[in-house]
Amino acid sequence: MSMRRSPRSFAARRRSVAEVAAETERLILRTWELADRSEYARHVNTPEVGRHVGGVQSEAELTAAFERLEGYHRDTGHTFWAVERKRDGVLLGFCGLKVANVPGTPVHGEVEIGWRLRADAWGQGYAKEAAQASLDWAWANLDCDRVVSFTIPANEASWGLMERLGMTRRPDLDFAHPHFAPDHPLSQHITYAIERPRVNP
Numbered sequence: 001m002s003m004r005r006s007p008r009s010f011a012a013r014r015r016s017v018a019e020v021a022a023e024t025e026r027l028i029l030r031t032w033e034l035a036d037r038s039e040y041a042r043h044v045n046t047p048e049v050g051r052h053v054g055g056v057q058s059e060a061e062l063t064a065a066f067e068r069l070e071g072y073h074r075d076t077g078h079t080f081w082a083v084e085r086k087r088d089g090v091l092l093g094f095c096g097l098k099v100a101n102v103p104g105t106p107v108h109g110e111v112e113i114g115w116r117l118r119a120d121a122w123g124q125g126y127a128k129e130a131a132q133a134s135l136d137w138a139w140a141n142l143d144c145d146r147v148v149s150f151t152i153p154a155n156e157a158s159w160g161l162m163e164r165l166g167m168t169r170r171p172d173l174d175f176a177h178p179h180f181a182p183d184h185p186l187s188q189h190i191t192y193a194i195e196r197p198r199v200n201p
């Protein structure tokens with residue numbers, strides 16, 4: 001008589017093939033899989049989500065972006081990880097850490113935290129939950145004195161989260177993004193930073 005195995009949860013099956021960087025009560029931060037790309041394109045690469053970050057990306061731009069994300073992880077051991085909701089395995093977007101690659105600016109070479117979630121996941125605390133897990137990972141695994149994040153002034157939701165994470169506004173680290181003309185609405189970036197927590201002796 002054959003015995004039926006109990007089905008594992010979607011998240012458990014996913015963890016068997018993806019490398020998990022961090023887990024929270026509701027989320028898994030993990031490496032990217034090929035199947036994530038179509039889900040990301042469908043639910044995150046939208047006009048609403050992309051309005052402060054350059055809009056909808058073409059298929060070629062998305063492919064290049066995923067290759068960069070995989071390269072960050074390969075080269076440094078961290079990246080903007082895929083954010084998966086535990087209860088149903090849904091891909092919500094990304095959150096994580098990378099080395100800022102903005103030559104000629106004050107943030108170039110800094111450890112950067114970033115996030116981007118699908119619109120139907122907004123307002124539920126997922127971004128803060130994932131970002132805090134990423135910061136905890138940084139303090140536990142990286143030899144850095146601070147982590148930075150940056151956005152355009154119009155992206156109030158993003159810099160508001162930076163403030164809720166305890167990050168401090170750093171006008172001395174503001175910059176004009178070299179990918180955009182000086183008068184472009186996505187040129188001027190404001191920067192926040194958070195210092196490594198002090199450990200009491």
